[in-house]
Structure formats: structure tokens, C-alpha cells
Amino acid sequence: MGKRLAESYPKFLFGAMIFLMVLSFVLSFTVFHSPDKAKIITVKKVNPVEDGFDQIMQATGNIRETLRLKKIVDSISAKKHLTGADSALLDSALDRLSKIHQSLQ
Structure with missing residues (x-):
């Protein structure tokens, strides 16, 4: 049909x-x-004291982490014979140090 x-x-x-x-x-x-839905503009209250304190705390954490990793690298490099675990630990410590260094720049 x-x-x-x-x-x-x-x-x-x-x-x-x-x-x-x-x-x-x-x-x-x-x-x-x-x-179109109206774009909502949110204004974040900026507190420079808190912002500065957060940066100081982050820097302190990075310094502590760097010192801890430096001790690990020094203790592994002082060994005469490295095992597979030592190599993996050294590699991860050096990777973490490079990430910390990149975050500071």
C-alpha cells in the first residue's frame, strides 16, 4: 500500500x-x-598567608623526601655488590629525585 x-x-x-x-x-x-547556561564565575578567596604557608609546607616535605632519598642512594652506593632489589630501589629513588627536581622548576 x-x-x-x-x-x-x-x-x-x-x-x-x-x-x-x-x-x-x-x-x-x-x-x-x-x-546557553550562564557561566557561573566563582571567585576564590585568596589568603596569601595560607598560600605561603602551604608552599612552605610543600617545600619542607620536598626537602625531607630529598634527604631520605639521598641517604638511600648513599647507602646503596657504599655497597660493593648490588642485588636486583638494590638496583630497583636505586632506580626508583633516582626517579623520585628527578621528579622532585622537575616540580621545583
């Missing part, structure tokens, strides 16, 4: 299809258009 209808009225169906596409286009920009 649908095939007979399409064969009988091809221009009407083509016109209806074009009309529906134009109607969809118009409705998508008018009725169904959702307004």
Missing part, C-alpha cells in the same frame, strides 16, 4: 518531506533551542 501511494504521488511526498525538514530546522532554532 505504501509503495502504491509513493508511486501515485511522488511529487507530493517529496514536497512533504522537504516541508518537514524545513519545519524541523526552524523548530530546532526557535522552540527547541535551549539557552
